[in-house]
Structure formats: structure tokens, C-alpha cells
Amino acid sequence: MILRHCLLALMASASLLVPAADKLPVVASFSLLGDLVTQVGGDKVSVHTLVGPDGDAHVYQPSPRDGKTLSKARLLVVNGLGFEGWIDRLVKASAYRGARVVSSQGIKPIAIHHDHEADAHDHHHDSVDPHAWQNPAHVRQYVRNITAGLVAADPANAGYYQQRAKIYENRLTELERWADAEMARIPAAKRRVITSHDAFAYLGQRFGIVFLAPQGMNTDAEATAKGVGKLIQQARREKIRALFVENVSNPKLLEQISRETGAQVGPRLYSDALSGSKGPAPDYLTMMRYNIGVLVAGMRQN
Ligand SMILES: [Zn+2]
Structure with missing residues (x-):
């Protein structure tokens, strides 16, 4: 009886953990998030970025291959704020059932002013500006959200992710200090x-x-x-x-x-x-x- 109990407990915990040899498969919607996930996830994650370098995520058209990649992922990391207008369609088409991290969650978005005619054709945005990563203070929040997502998907490596996140947050602080000094000119x-x-x-x-x-x-x-x-x-x-x-x-x-x-x-x-x-x-x-x-x-x- 005791043996059976132990075996069940072992099976239950094994199914929650990522096998040691395997990296956590993560899909990031665009290149900046791919970088942030890599900074925090290090060699415990394998990151696939949907919209790559110099790509325009506003007008991206996901491919069937993207759906296949996403269906095998354990975590999806997006910007949110209406940036990836195509993401819900892709998630639906891929039957992805894993967790989704909205990196911008918790920041105070800037409202879009509809005062010039160009915005009249602006269909697939919410009424907020999605480009929140251009403020390094917001990226600190992005990193926290991404870290929480990685920890939840792969709790065995929680300490590893948290430590790397802290190092990265210090580098963001250095960036802000340097930028303030430059702007002061x-x-x-x-x-x-x-x-x-x-x-x-x-x-x-x-x-x-x-x-x-x-x-x-x-x-x-x-x-x-x-x-x-x-x-x-x-x-x-x-x-x-x-x-x-x-x-x-x-x-x-x-x-x-x-x-x-x-x-x-x-x-x-x-x-x-x-x-x-x-x-x-x-x-x-x-x-x-x-x-x-x-x-x-x-x-x-x-
Ligand atoms: Zn843009």
C-alpha cells in the first residue's frame, strides 16, 4: 500500500515537471519578446519567435507552420495592447492549450488620440498605443510577467529564472541611468x-x-x-x-x-x-x- 502510494506520488510529480534533458518550448510573438524570454530563460528554454528581426508584427500573416510550432509549445508570450491582432486566430487554428503571458500586463497604457485622419483606418488596434517596450521602465514589468510565466510553466527551475531576471533588471536600471545622462545634453x-x-x-x-x-x-x-x-x-x-x-x-x-x-x-x-x-x-x-x-x-x- 505504501509502495503504491509512493509510486502514485512519483508519477504525479513527474508529469508536472519538464524532463531534465528537455528545454521548455516557448513561442514569442515578435523579436523583442524572443530576446526577453531568452534573457530570463537562458539555457532552460528553447524560444521560437513568430515575427523575426526587421519583421512588422502589425501586419503579420501567420503560416500553418506557425500553428504547428505553437501547438507543441508550453508557453506563449505576447505583447498585448492590441499589437498582435492575428494571435487569437493563430491560437484557435493551432489548438494550443498552454498558458499565455501578456508581457505588458500591469503597465499604464497611453491612449491613442484619434485627432488625425490616418487613425480613421486603424482597425485592428485597441484604443491604446501598443509600443510600451520603448520605455525601459515598462520592460522591467515585461520581465516580471515573463518570469512569472516561466516559473509557473517550469517550477523546477524557478530559482534559475528569478536570478536571471534580477540580473537583467539591473541592466535595465543601468540603461535608464545612461539614457537620462544622454538626454540631459x-x-x-x-x-x-x-x-x-x-x-x-x-x-x-x-x-x-x-x-x-x-x-x-x-x-x-x-x-x-x-x-x-x-x-x-x-x-x-x-x-x-x-x-x-x-x-x-x-x-x-x-x-x-x-x-x-x-x-x-x-x-x-x-x-x-x-x-x-x-x-x-x-x-x-x-x-x-x-x-x-x-x-x-x-x-x-x-
Ligand atoms: Zn508599430
Whole structure:
């Protein structure tokens, strides 16, 4: 009887644990989250990223292969805030039954202002800005949510995940300290930037930068000629020289603004996706340092 009890207890605990040789299979919706899961999960996880480097998660079309990969995963990590409009369809099609981590859970989202016409076509967003990762303080919350998800899916390695999360949070603190010092070089009145796609409101909120964009929050929203014309006037009036295009959006509008204002379009910013491993933004921390460096150099010309 005692033997039977022990055997049952052993079987019950074994079914809850991930076998030691196997890594926890995790699917992340886009490249930034793939990086964060890797930072916390280390060699205990195998991470598959759906929308890879330089990919645009706003307009992503999942493939049947994505469904297959997801069906074998134990954890799904998404941004939330309406960023991945396609994720529910994919989950349904794949019959995935595992847990889902909404990384942005607990942050205070920025509401989208429907004051320019571009947003009239903005169907698949909630009424909040999804690009919360552009504020490193929010990423601290992302890391906590991801860590809680990993611990729940793989409690045997809880200590490992928590320790790595703590190390990463310290690196986020260092990033913020460095960024504050860099931004201090730019007077408040000169903290104005034009980007092609409106993806930097959280960065702007954190560092007191006003970002202006001809295209809305969503890369599939159309910019109107009137909106672009107004932006050109504003750039001339306020002498904004800091113009940037992101790795996920079309440079045409910014080239037009550049022609009409005489300001040069600066190096590309990484907004919604990392670069490849050889690019300037292969992981979140490097991406932020790169973007902030480029923005500060641009704003100094204002
Ligand atoms: Zn975006």
C-alpha cells in the first residue's frame, strides 16, 4: 500500500515537471519578446519567435507552420495592447492549450488620440498605443510577467529564472541611468523628432521628447496628404532637423519631408523589431542604446 502510494506520488510529480534533458518550448510573438524570454530563460528554454528581426508584427500573416510550432509549445508570450491582432486566430487554428503571458500586463497604457485622419483606418488596434517596450521602465514589468510565466510553466527551475531576471533588471536600471545622462545634453525645447511611424510615444513620455509622425500607430494606416503637409509646415516653423525612419516602415513620406524641409533623414531607428544578429540592434538593451544615441545626435541639430 505504501509502495503504491509512493509510486502514485512519483508519477504525479513527474508529469508536472519538464524532463531534465528537455528545454521548455516557448513561442514569442515578435523579436523583442524572443530576446526577453531568452534573457530570463537562458539555457532552460528553447524560444521560437513568430515575427523575426526587421519583421512588422502589425501586419503579420501567420503560416500553418506557425500553428504547428505553437501547438507543441508550453508557453506563449505576447505583447498585448492590441499589437498582435492575428494571435487569437493563430491560437484557435493551432489548438494550443498552454498558458499565455501578456508581457505588458500591469503597465499604464497611453491612449491613442484619434485627432488625425490616418487613425480613421486603424482597425485592428485597441484604443491604446501598443509600443510600451520603448520605455525601459515598462520592460522591467515585461520581465516580471515573463518570469512569472516561466516559473509557473517550469517550477523546477524557478530559482534559475528569478536570478536571471534580477540580473537583467539591473541592466535595465543601468540603461535608464545612461539614457537620462544622454538626454540631459538636449534642452527640453529641442526634444522634437519626426519619425515615419508613430511608435515612440512611450519613449517620448519617459524622456520628454515630442514625436511627430505622418503615419499612425499602425503601419498599415495611410497617411494623408493634408497630414503630411501640416507636418512639413510644423518642421519648418519649429526648425526640426531630427528626421528618422524605422526598420519596419516605408521611408517615402520621410524622404518627401526631408526634400521639403531640407533636413536630412537620419539613420534608421528600431521600433517594432530587432535587427539581425549583425545589425546595430540585435537585442533589446543594444537597440535602446543605439536608438537613444541616434536620437540625441539628431536632436542636437534642431
Ligand atoms: Zn508599430
